Amino acid sequence: MKEQKILVFTEKEEEFVNLLIKIGIKKTVAQTLVFLANTPEVTSRELERGTDMRQPEVSIAIKYLDAQGWIQCRKVPSERKGRPQKCYSLTKPIKEIIAAIEKAKKNEANNQLVLVRKIREYL
DSSP states (O other), rough: OOOOOOOOHHHHHHHHHHHHHHTTOHHHHHHHHHHHSSSSOHHHHHHHHHOOOOOOHHHHHHHHHHHHHHHHHHHHOOSSSSEEEEEEEEOOOHHHHHHHHHHHHHHHHHHHHHHHHHHTTTT
C-alpha cells in the first residue's frame, strides 16, 4: 500500500471559510478557495479529500472559480493508465480575490439600496 498525506483545514482556515459563507459565498466555493489559497497546486482528488466534498461539488466550485478567472488548470499525465489528472492553482493572490469579492458585494448592496429608494417613490 502507498502512504498518502491528506491536508485538512486548521481552525483559522475553518473560520475563514465560515466568514466567506456569511457574506454569501457558497460553502463549496469558499472551501475550495481557502484550500487553494493555502496550497501552491492541488489535484481535484486532493481537493475532494481535503475539503471532504464529493467530486460533483468540487467540479461545480471549480467551474465557478474558473468563470471568475481566479484559478488555472493544468493536466498532468497519470502515473498509471487512464486519464490525466487535473491540477489547480490560483491565478491571483488571495488578497486580490478578496478585493474582487468586496467590490462585487459593494455593487450588490448599492443596487439593493437603489431598489429600496424606488420602492419609497411608490409610497
